[in-house]
Amino acid sequence: MSYIKFDDSKVKKFVHENELPEMQALVTAADQELRQGTGAGSDFRDWLDLPSTYDQDEFSRIQRAAEKIRKDSEVLVVIGIGGSYLGAKMAVDFLNGTFYNTQPSSKRRGVQVVFAGNSLSASYLQELTDFIGDRDFSINIISKSGTTTEPSIAFRLLKAKLIKKYGENEANQRIYATTDAKHGALRQEATASQYETFVIPDGVGGRYSVLTPVGLLPIAATGADLNQLMKGASDAAKAYAVTDLKENPAYRYAALRNILYRKGYSTELVENYEPNLRMFAEWWKQLMGESEGKDQKGIYPSSANFTTDLHSLGQYIQEGLRDLFETVIKVKEPPYNLDVPMDEKNLDGLNYLQGMSLNEVNERAYEGVVLAHNDGGVPVLTVEIPDESEYSLGYLIYFFEVAVAISGYLNGINPFNQPGVEAYKKNMFALLGKPGYEELGQRLNRELNQ
Numbered sequence: 001m002s003y004i005k006f007d008d009s010k011v012k013k014f015v016h017e018n019e020l021p022e023m024q025a026l027v028t029a030a031d032q033e034l035r036q037g038t039g040a041g042s043d044f045r046d047w048l049d050l051p052s053t054y055d056q057d058e059f060s061r062i063q064r065a066a067e068k069i070r071k072d073s074e075v076l077v078v079i080g081i082g083g084s085y086l087g088a089k090m091a092v093d094f095l096n097g098t099f100y101n102t103q104p105s106s107k108r109r110g111v112q113v114v115f116a117g118n119s120l121s122a123s124y125l126q127e128l129t130d131f132i133g134d135r136d137f138s139i140n141i142i143s144k145s146g147t148t149t150e151p152s153i154a155f156r157l158l159k160a161k162l163i164k165k166y167g168e169n170e171a172n173q174r175i176y177a178t179t180d181a182k183h184g185a186l187r188q189e190a191t192a193s194q195y196e197t198f199v200i201p202d203g204v205g206g207r208y209s210v211l212t213p214v215g216l217l218p219i220a221a222t223g224a225d226l227n228q229l230m231k232g233a234s235d236a237a238k239a240y241a242v243t244d245l246k247e248n249p250a251y252r253y254a255a256l257r258n259i260l261y262r263k264g265y266s267t268e269l270v271e272n273y274e275p276n277l278r279m280f281a282e283w284w285k286q287l288m289g290e291s292e293g294k295d296q297k298g299i300y301p302s303s304a305n306f307t308t309d310l311h312s313l314g315q316y317i318q319e320g321l322r323d324l325f326e327t328v329i330k331v332k333e334p335p336y337n338l339d340v341p342m343d344e345k346n347l348d349g350l351n352y353l354q355g356m357s358l359n360e361v362n363e364r365a366y367e368g369v370v371l372a373h374n375d376g377g378v379p380v381l382t383v384e385i386p387d388e389s390e391y392s393l394g395y396l397i398y399f400f401e402v403a404v405a406i407s408g409y410l411n412g413i414n415p416f417n418q419p420g421v422e423a424y425k426k427n428m429f430a431l432l433g434k435p436g437y438e439e440l441g442q443r444l445n446r447e448l449n450q
Protein backbone atom coordinates (compact mmCIF):
# COMPACT_ATOMS: atom_id res chain seq x y z
CA MET A 1 0.00 0.00 0.00
CA SER A 2 1.32 3.36 -0.99
CA TYR A 3 1.62 5.93 1.83
CA ILE A 4 0.33 8.64 -0.50
CA LYS A 5 -2.98 7.75 -2.11
CA PHE A 6 -2.98 8.82 -5.74
CA ASP A 7 -6.44 8.79 -7.28
CA ASP A 8 -6.54 9.01 -11.06
CA SER A 9 -10.09 7.68 -11.47
CA LYS A 10 -11.34 11.13 -12.44
CA VAL A 11 -9.21 11.37 -15.57
CA LYS A 12 -10.71 8.19 -17.04
CA LYS A 13 -13.20 10.12 -19.16
CA PHE A 14 -10.33 11.97 -20.79
CA VAL A 15 -7.62 9.32 -21.12
CA HIS A 16 -8.15 6.13 -23.07
CA GLU A 17 -7.15 3.00 -21.16
CA ASN A 18 -4.38 2.23 -23.70
CA GLU A 19 -2.67 5.51 -23.18
CA LEU A 20 -1.07 4.98 -19.79
CA PRO A 21 0.52 1.58 -20.61
CA GLU A 22 1.76 3.15 -23.85
CA MET A 23 3.70 5.65 -21.75
CA GLN A 24 5.64 2.95 -19.89
CA ALA A 25 8.52 2.78 -22.40
CA LEU A 26 8.95 6.55 -22.30
CA VAL A 27 8.78 6.62 -18.51
CA THR A 28 11.36 3.83 -18.28
CA ALA A 29 13.65 5.86 -20.55
CA ALA A 30 13.07 9.01 -18.47
CA ASP A 31 13.78 7.03 -15.29
CA GLN A 32 17.09 5.89 -16.75
CA GLU A 33 18.03 9.42 -17.74
CA LEU A 34 17.31 10.52 -14.19
CA ARG A 35 18.90 7.64 -12.27
CA GLN A 36 21.91 7.10 -14.52
CA GLY A 37 22.59 10.76 -15.13
CA THR A 38 22.35 10.56 -18.91
CA GLY A 39 19.66 13.24 -19.12
CA ALA A 40 20.13 17.01 -19.39
CA GLY A 41 21.07 18.85 -16.20
CA SER A 42 22.48 15.71 -14.59
CA ASP A 43 24.74 17.74 -12.27
CA PHE A 44 21.65 18.79 -10.33
CA ARG A 45 20.30 15.43 -9.20
CA ASP A 46 21.71 15.30 -5.66
CA TRP A 47 18.23 15.85 -4.19
CA LEU A 48 17.46 12.28 -5.33
CA ASP A 49 19.47 10.65 -2.52
CA LEU A 50 19.57 13.62 -0.17
CA PRO A 51 17.01 12.22 2.34
CA SER A 52 19.41 9.39 3.21
CA THR A 53 22.81 10.88 2.40
CA TYR A 54 22.55 14.32 4.03
CA ASP A 55 25.38 15.60 6.20
CA GLN A 56 24.57 14.38 9.72
CA ASP A 57 26.98 16.81 11.43
CA GLU A 58 25.46 19.77 9.70
CA PHE A 59 21.99 18.42 10.51
CA SER A 60 22.87 18.41 14.23
CA ARG A 61 24.37 21.88 13.93
CA ILE A 62 21.09 23.10 12.40
CA GLN A 63 19.18 21.71 15.37
CA ARG A 64 21.60 23.36 17.82
CA ALA A 65 21.34 26.68 15.97
CA ALA A 66 17.55 26.44 16.07
CA GLU A 67 17.71 25.79 19.80
CA LYS A 68 19.91 28.85 20.32
CA ILE A 69 17.52 30.96 18.23
CA ARG A 70 14.57 29.70 20.28
CA LYS A 71 16.41 30.68 23.47
CA ASP A 72 17.73 34.11 22.53
CA SER A 73 15.13 35.39 20.04
CA GLU A 74 11.43 35.98 19.75
CA VAL A 75 11.54 36.33 15.99
CA LEU A 76 13.59 34.73 13.24
CA VAL A 77 13.72 36.72 10.01
CA VAL A 78 14.35 34.43 7.06
CA ILE A 79 15.69 36.35 4.07
CA GLY A 80 15.64 34.75 0.61
CA ILE A 81 13.74 34.51 -2.67
CA GLY A 82 12.61 31.71 -5.02
CA GLY A 83 14.06 28.39 -3.96
CA SER A 84 15.80 30.17 -1.10
CA TYR A 85 12.38 31.08 0.34
CA LEU A 86 9.40 29.09 -0.88
CA GLY A 87 10.23 25.69 0.62
CA ALA A 88 10.81 27.07 4.10
CA LYS A 89 7.67 29.21 4.02
CA MET A 90 5.57 26.35 2.66
CA ALA A 91 6.80 23.95 5.36
CA VAL A 92 6.46 26.44 8.22
CA ASP A 93 2.84 27.13 7.24
CA PHE A 94 1.99 23.49 6.56
CA LEU A 95 3.38 22.23 9.88
CA ASN A 96 2.30 25.07 12.15
CA GLY A 97 -0.99 26.33 10.79
CA THR A 98 -2.28 29.68 9.62
CA PHE A 99 -2.10 31.59 12.93
CA TYR A 100 1.25 30.32 14.16
CA ASN A 101 2.92 33.73 14.40
CA THR A 102 -0.01 35.28 16.22
CA GLN A 103 -0.22 32.59 18.91
CA PRO A 104 1.16 33.43 22.35
CA SER A 105 4.64 31.95 22.88
CA SER A 106 3.23 29.49 25.44
CA LYS A 107 1.23 27.84 22.62
CA ARG A 108 4.06 27.80 20.09
CA ARG A 109 6.81 25.16 19.83
CA GLY A 110 9.26 27.74 18.52
CA VAL A 111 9.91 31.36 17.60
CA GLN A 112 7.86 33.49 15.27
CA VAL A 113 9.22 33.13 11.75
CA VAL A 114 8.82 35.93 9.22
CA PHE A 115 10.11 36.14 5.66
CA ALA A 116 11.86 39.03 3.94
CA GLY A 117 13.74 39.62 0.71
CA ASN A 118 11.12 38.00 -1.51
CA SER A 119 9.88 41.27 -3.01
CA LEU A 120 11.09 44.83 -3.48
CA SER A 121 8.31 46.36 -1.43
CA ALA A 122 9.47 49.06 0.97
CA SER A 123 6.11 48.95 2.72
CA TYR A 124 6.45 45.24 3.43
CA LEU A 125 9.94 45.72 4.87
CA GLN A 126 8.82 48.65 7.00
CA GLU A 127 5.85 46.68 8.32
CA LEU A 128 8.12 43.73 9.07
CA THR A 129 10.57 46.00 10.92
CA ASP A 130 7.67 47.41 12.95
CA PHE A 131 6.48 43.87 13.67
CA ILE A 132 9.87 43.00 15.17
CA GLY A 133 9.90 46.28 17.08
CA ASP A 134 12.28 46.19 20.05
CA ARG A 135 12.07 42.46 20.44
CA ASP A 136 15.00 40.06 20.27
CA PHE A 137 15.55 38.64 16.81
CA SER A 138 17.96 36.72 14.60
CA ILE A 139 18.45 36.55 10.85
CA ASN A 140 18.80 33.57 8.55
CA ILE A 141 20.05 34.92 5.23
CA ILE A 142 19.68 32.33 2.48
CA SER A 143 21.33 32.95 -0.88
CA LYS A 144 23.53 30.77 -3.03
CA SER A 145 25.04 33.75 -4.83
CA GLY A 146 24.74 36.43 -2.17
CA THR A 147 24.05 38.99 -4.85
CA THR A 148 20.36 38.47 -5.64
CA THR A 149 18.90 41.97 -5.46
CA GLU A 150 15.79 41.35 -3.34
CA PRO A 151 17.39 39.43 -0.45
CA SER A 152 20.58 41.52 -0.56
CA ILE A 153 18.65 44.77 -0.03
CA ALA A 154 16.54 43.25 2.77
CA PHE A 155 19.69 41.87 4.41
CA ARG A 156 21.39 45.27 4.35
CA LEU A 157 18.41 46.90 6.04
CA LEU A 158 17.77 44.22 8.65
CA LYS A 159 21.46 43.74 9.43
CA ALA A 160 21.65 47.48 10.18
CA LYS A 161 18.76 47.07 12.64
CA LEU A 162 20.46 44.08 14.24
CA ILE A 163 23.79 45.93 14.62
CA LYS A 164 22.03 48.98 16.03
CA LYS A 165 20.35 46.84 18.68
CA TYR A 166 23.18 44.50 19.67
CA GLY A 167 26.43 46.00 18.37
CA GLU A 168 28.47 44.32 15.65
CA ASN A 169 29.87 41.40 17.64
CA GLU A 170 26.60 40.10 19.00
CA ALA A 171 24.82 40.86 15.73
CA ASN A 172 27.28 38.59 13.94
CA GLN A 173 26.33 35.79 16.31
CA ARG A 174 22.67 36.29 15.45
CA ILE A 175 23.18 35.99 11.70
CA TYR A 176 23.00 32.51 10.17
CA ALA A 177 24.09 32.36 6.54
CA THR A 178 22.90 29.52 4.32
CA THR A 179 24.96 29.74 1.16
CA ASP A 180 27.44 28.14 -1.23
CA ALA A 181 30.17 26.02 0.39
CA LYS A 182 33.02 28.06 -1.07
CA HIS A 183 32.00 30.76 -3.51
CA GLY A 184 29.91 33.89 -3.64
CA ALA A 185 29.53 37.22 -1.91
CA LEU A 186 27.63 35.83 1.08
CA ARG A 187 30.22 33.14 1.74
CA GLN A 188 32.90 35.87 1.71
CA GLU A 189 30.96 38.07 4.10
CA ALA A 190 30.13 35.15 6.40
CA THR A 191 33.80 34.20 6.65
CA ALA A 192 34.86 37.78 7.33
CA SER A 193 32.15 38.37 9.94
CA GLN A 194 32.24 34.83 11.38
CA TYR A 195 28.55 34.10 10.91
CA GLU A 196 27.51 30.53 11.54
CA THR A 197 27.05 29.04 8.08
CA PHE A 198 25.18 26.20 6.43
CA VAL A 199 25.72 24.88 2.94
CA ILE A 200 23.45 24.90 -0.11
CA PRO A 201 24.80 21.79 -1.84
CA ASP A 202 26.13 22.24 -5.39
CA GLY A 203 24.07 19.46 -6.89
CA VAL A 204 20.71 20.69 -5.59
CA GLY A 205 18.95 23.53 -7.41
CA GLY A 206 17.04 26.16 -5.42
CA ARG A 207 13.59 24.71 -6.05
CA TYR A 208 14.71 21.23 -4.91
CA SER A 209 16.45 22.55 -1.78
CA VAL A 210 13.76 22.48 0.91
CA LEU A 211 15.29 19.41 2.57
CA THR A 212 18.74 21.05 2.73
CA PRO A 213 19.67 23.71 5.33
CA VAL A 214 17.73 26.16 3.13
CA GLY A 215 14.48 24.78 4.50
CA LEU A 216 15.68 22.93 7.56
CA LEU A 217 16.86 25.80 9.76
CA PRO A 218 13.65 27.88 9.48
CA ILE A 219 11.56 24.73 9.94
CA ALA A 220 13.59 23.71 13.01
CA ALA A 221 13.18 27.20 14.48
CA THR A 222 9.44 26.47 14.77
CA GLY A 223 10.23 23.35 16.80
CA ALA A 224 9.21 20.89 14.08
CA ASP A 225 10.67 17.39 13.97
CA LEU A 226 13.34 17.36 11.25
CA ASN A 227 14.07 13.66 11.69
CA GLN A 228 10.50 12.75 10.78
CA LEU A 229 10.57 15.13 7.81
CA MET A 230 13.68 13.44 6.43
CA LYS A 231 12.34 9.97 7.25
CA GLY A 232 9.20 10.67 5.20
CA ALA A 233 11.29 11.84 2.24
CA SER A 234 13.67 8.92 2.56
CA ASP A 235 10.82 6.38 2.61
CA ALA A 236 9.34 8.13 -0.43
CA ALA A 237 12.70 7.91 -2.21
CA LYS A 238 12.57 4.14 -1.79
CA ALA A 239 8.90 3.84 -2.74
CA TYR A 240 9.26 5.97 -5.88
CA ALA A 241 12.40 4.33 -7.24
CA VAL A 242 10.27 1.72 -9.02
CA THR A 243 9.94 2.13 -12.80
CA ASP A 244 6.66 0.26 -13.23
CA LEU A 245 3.82 2.77 -13.66
CA LYS A 246 1.39 0.50 -11.87
CA GLU A 247 3.63 0.48 -8.78
CA ASN A 248 4.81 4.07 -8.76
CA PRO A 249 2.14 6.76 -8.25
CA ALA A 250 4.65 9.61 -8.64
CA TYR A 251 5.62 8.32 -12.08
CA ARG A 252 1.94 7.72 -12.91
CA TYR A 253 1.22 11.33 -12.04
CA ALA A 254 4.05 12.44 -14.35
CA ALA A 255 2.81 10.21 -17.18
CA LEU A 256 -0.81 11.33 -16.87
CA ARG A 257 0.23 14.99 -16.87
CA ASN A 258 2.10 14.34 -20.09
CA ILE A 259 -0.86 12.55 -21.68
CA LEU A 260 -3.18 15.40 -20.72
CA TYR A 261 -0.71 18.04 -21.92
CA ARG A 262 -0.54 16.42 -25.36
CA LYS A 263 -4.34 16.59 -25.55
CA GLY A 264 -4.25 20.33 -24.99
CA TYR A 265 -4.66 20.50 -21.22
CA SER A 266 -1.92 23.05 -20.81
CA THR A 267 -2.78 24.51 -17.38
CA GLU A 268 -2.62 22.56 -14.14
CA LEU A 269 -4.30 23.93 -11.05
CA VAL A 270 -3.00 22.56 -7.79
CA GLU A 271 -5.70 22.79 -5.17
CA ASN A 272 -6.22 22.32 -1.46
CA TYR A 273 -9.09 22.28 1.00
CA GLU A 274 -6.95 23.42 3.95
CA PRO A 275 -5.69 27.03 4.14
CA ASN A 276 -2.33 26.06 5.65
CA LEU A 277 -1.55 24.42 2.29
CA ARG A 278 -1.79 27.70 0.36
CA MET A 279 1.97 28.16 0.35
CA PHE A 280 2.41 24.55 -0.71
CA ALA A 281 0.94 25.62 -4.03
CA GLU A 282 3.43 28.49 -4.27
CA TRP A 283 6.34 26.12 -3.65
CA TRP A 284 4.88 23.65 -6.18
CA LYS A 285 4.46 26.43 -8.77
CA GLN A 286 8.17 27.24 -8.68
CA LEU A 287 9.07 23.55 -8.77
CA MET A 288 6.88 22.94 -11.79
CA GLY A 289 7.21 26.28 -13.56
CA GLU A 290 10.99 26.61 -13.42
CA SER A 291 11.49 22.94 -14.19
CA GLU A 292 9.14 22.63 -17.15
CA GLY A 293 8.41 26.02 -18.67
CA LYS A 294 11.12 26.28 -21.31
CA ASP A 295 11.84 25.79 -25.00
CA GLN A 296 8.44 27.41 -25.65
CA LYS A 297 6.53 24.58 -24.02
CA GLY A 298 5.36 23.20 -20.68
CA ILE A 299 2.25 22.95 -18.53
CA TYR A 300 1.43 26.29 -16.90
CA PRO A 301 1.33 25.71 -13.12
CA SER A 302 -1.42 27.57 -11.34
CA SER A 303 -3.36 27.11 -8.12
CA ALA A 304 -6.65 27.56 -6.36
CA ASN A 305 -7.66 27.37 -2.71
CA PHE A 306 -10.92 25.60 -2.00
CA THR A 307 -13.58 26.05 -1.04
CA THR A 308 -12.58 29.76 -1.00
CA ASP A 309 -11.93 30.07 -4.73
CA LEU A 310 -15.05 28.18 -5.74
CA HIS A 311 -16.61 31.59 -5.22
CA SER A 312 -14.13 33.30 -7.52
CA LEU A 313 -12.31 30.96 -9.91
CA GLY A 314 -15.03 28.31 -9.65
CA GLN A 315 -17.05 29.76 -12.51
CA TYR A 316 -14.05 29.71 -14.86
CA ILE A 317 -13.03 26.21 -13.88
CA GLN A 318 -16.56 24.95 -14.46
CA GLU A 319 -17.29 26.69 -17.76
CA GLY A 320 -14.27 28.59 -19.11
CA LEU A 321 -11.68 27.58 -21.72
CA ARG A 322 -11.28 23.77 -21.59
CA ASP A 323 -7.50 23.63 -21.25
CA LEU A 324 -7.41 22.99 -17.49
CA PHE A 325 -6.79 19.99 -15.33
CA GLU A 326 -6.70 19.87 -11.55
CA THR A 327 -4.48 18.19 -8.98
CA VAL A 328 -6.01 18.23 -5.52
CA ILE A 329 -3.76 17.83 -2.51
CA LYS A 330 -5.93 16.35 0.15
CA VAL A 331 -5.37 15.66 3.83
CA LYS A 332 -7.25 12.59 5.06
CA GLU A 333 -7.20 13.63 8.69
CA PRO A 334 -6.55 17.30 9.33
CA PRO A 335 -5.22 18.07 12.83
CA TYR A 336 -8.52 19.39 14.17
CA ASN A 337 -12.21 18.77 13.73
CA LEU A 338 -15.39 20.56 14.83
CA ASP A 339 -19.05 19.63 14.86
CA VAL A 340 -21.66 21.85 13.22
CA PRO A 341 -23.72 23.14 16.17
CA MET A 342 -27.51 23.10 16.60
CA ASP A 343 -29.34 26.42 16.35
CA GLU A 344 -32.93 26.55 17.64
CA LYS A 345 -34.01 29.19 15.13
CA ASN A 346 -32.40 27.48 12.13
CA LEU A 347 -32.78 30.62 10.01
CA ASP A 348 -29.86 29.55 7.82
CA GLY A 349 -31.47 26.12 7.36
CA LEU A 350 -28.29 24.36 8.49
CA ASN A 351 -29.78 22.15 11.18
CA TYR A 352 -29.71 19.19 8.79
CA LEU A 353 -25.93 19.29 9.27
CA GLN A 354 -26.15 19.40 13.05
CA GLY A 355 -23.74 16.93 14.61
CA MET A 356 -21.89 16.39 11.35
CA SER A 357 -18.20 17.22 11.53
CA LEU A 358 -16.76 20.08 9.52
CA ASN A 359 -14.16 17.74 8.03
CA GLU A 360 -17.02 15.61 6.74
CA VAL A 361 -18.70 18.67 5.21
CA ASN A 362 -15.36 19.56 3.59
CA GLU A 363 -15.07 16.01 2.23
CA ARG A 364 -18.55 16.17 0.67
CA ALA A 365 -17.58 19.54 -0.85
CA TYR A 366 -14.48 17.93 -2.39
CA GLU A 367 -16.53 15.06 -3.83
CA GLY A 368 -19.15 17.43 -5.21
CA VAL A 369 -16.54 19.69 -6.79
CA VAL A 370 -14.65 16.82 -8.42
CA LEU A 371 -17.84 15.46 -10.01
CA ALA A 372 -19.03 18.89 -11.12
CA HIS A 373 -15.68 19.81 -12.67
CA ASN A 374 -15.43 16.38 -14.31
CA ASP A 375 -18.87 16.91 -15.83
CA GLY A 376 -17.71 20.33 -16.98
CA GLY A 377 -14.78 18.77 -18.87
CA VAL A 378 -11.98 19.07 -16.33
CA PRO A 379 -9.78 16.04 -15.55
CA VAL A 380 -9.03 15.79 -11.82
CA LEU A 381 -6.15 14.01 -10.08
CA THR A 382 -6.00 13.67 -6.30
CA VAL A 383 -2.91 13.25 -4.16
CA GLU A 384 -3.95 12.35 -0.62
CA ILE A 385 -1.71 12.35 2.44
CA PRO A 386 -2.90 10.79 5.72
CA ASP A 387 -2.19 13.79 7.96
CA GLU A 388 -0.23 17.02 8.39
CA SER A 389 2.78 15.47 10.09
CA GLU A 390 6.42 16.16 9.28
CA TYR A 391 6.65 12.62 7.91
CA SER A 392 3.79 13.20 5.47
CA LEU A 393 5.25 16.51 4.33
CA GLY A 394 8.64 14.90 3.63
CA TYR A 395 6.88 12.20 1.62
CA LEU A 396 4.81 14.71 -0.33
CA ILE A 397 7.81 16.90 -1.16
CA TYR A 398 9.66 13.96 -2.61
CA PHE A 399 6.58 12.82 -4.56
CA PHE A 400 6.49 16.09 -6.50
CA GLU A 401 10.26 16.44 -6.87
CA VAL A 402 10.69 13.05 -8.49
CA ALA A 403 7.49 13.48 -10.52
CA VAL A 404 8.59 16.76 -12.09
CA ALA A 405 12.00 15.37 -12.99
CA ILE A 406 10.36 12.49 -14.88
CA SER A 407 7.75 14.81 -16.32
CA GLY A 408 10.46 17.16 -17.62
CA TYR A 409 12.35 14.38 -19.37
CA LEU A 410 9.08 13.08 -20.86
CA ASN A 411 8.60 16.51 -22.38
CA GLY A 412 12.15 16.66 -23.72
CA ILE A 413 13.52 19.49 -21.61
CA ASN A 414 16.18 19.95 -18.94
CA PRO A 415 14.17 19.92 -15.69
CA PHE A 416 17.03 21.33 -13.63
CA ASN A 417 17.97 24.68 -15.18
CA GLN A 418 16.14 28.02 -15.26
CA PRO A 419 17.78 30.17 -17.95
CA GLY A 420 14.69 32.34 -18.38
CA VAL A 421 14.96 33.85 -14.90
CA GLU A 422 17.96 35.92 -16.00
CA ALA A 423 16.04 38.07 -18.54
CA TYR A 424 14.23 40.24 -16.00
CA LYS A 425 17.37 40.53 -13.87
CA LYS A 426 19.43 41.90 -16.78
CA ASN A 427 16.78 44.48 -17.64
CA MET A 428 16.36 45.51 -14.02
CA PHE A 429 20.12 45.90 -13.55
CA ALA A 430 20.34 47.95 -16.74
CA LEU A 431 17.48 50.24 -15.68
CA LEU A 432 18.97 50.62 -12.22
CA GLY A 433 22.29 51.71 -13.76
CA LYS A 434 24.38 48.75 -12.58
CA PRO A 435 27.94 49.08 -13.95
CA GLY A 436 28.44 46.84 -16.98
CA TYR A 437 24.86 47.20 -18.22
CA GLU A 438 25.16 50.68 -19.80
CA GLU A 439 24.44 49.71 -23.40
CA LEU A 440 21.38 47.64 -22.53
CA GLY A 441 20.22 50.47 -20.26
CA GLN A 442 20.31 52.93 -23.14
CA ARG A 443 18.34 50.63 -25.41
CA LEU A 444 15.70 49.88 -22.77
CA ASN A 445 15.28 53.56 -21.91
CA ARG A 446 14.76 54.34 -25.60
CA GLU A 447 12.11 51.61 -25.77
CA LEU A 448 10.40 52.87 -22.62
CA ASN A 449 10.22 56.40 -23.98
CA GLN A 450 8.81 55.46 -27.38
Ligand SMILES: O=P(O)(O)OC[C@H]1O[C@](O)(CO)[C@@H](O)[C@@H]1O
Pocket: 081, 082, 083, 084, 085, 142, 143, 144, 145, 146, 147, 148, 151, 205, 206, 207, 418, 421
Ligand atom coordinates in the same frame (compact mmCIF):
# COMPACT_ATOMS: atom_id res chain seq x y z
O1 LIG B 1 19.88 31.77 -3.77
P1 LIG B 1 20.05 32.93 -4.69
O2 LIG B 1 21.39 32.93 -5.35
O3 LIG B 1 19.80 34.25 -3.97
O4 LIG B 1 18.99 32.82 -5.85
C1 LIG B 1 17.61 32.86 -5.54
C2 LIG B 1 16.77 31.95 -6.40
O5 LIG B 1 16.79 32.38 -7.74
C3 LIG B 1 16.95 31.29 -8.63
O6 LIG B 1 18.25 31.32 -9.09
C4 LIG B 1 16.06 31.38 -9.82
O7 LIG B 1 14.74 31.52 -9.49
C5 LIG B 1 16.69 30.05 -7.77
O8 LIG B 1 17.26 28.90 -8.21
C6 LIG B 1 17.19 30.49 -6.45
O9 LIG B 1 16.62 29.72 -5.46
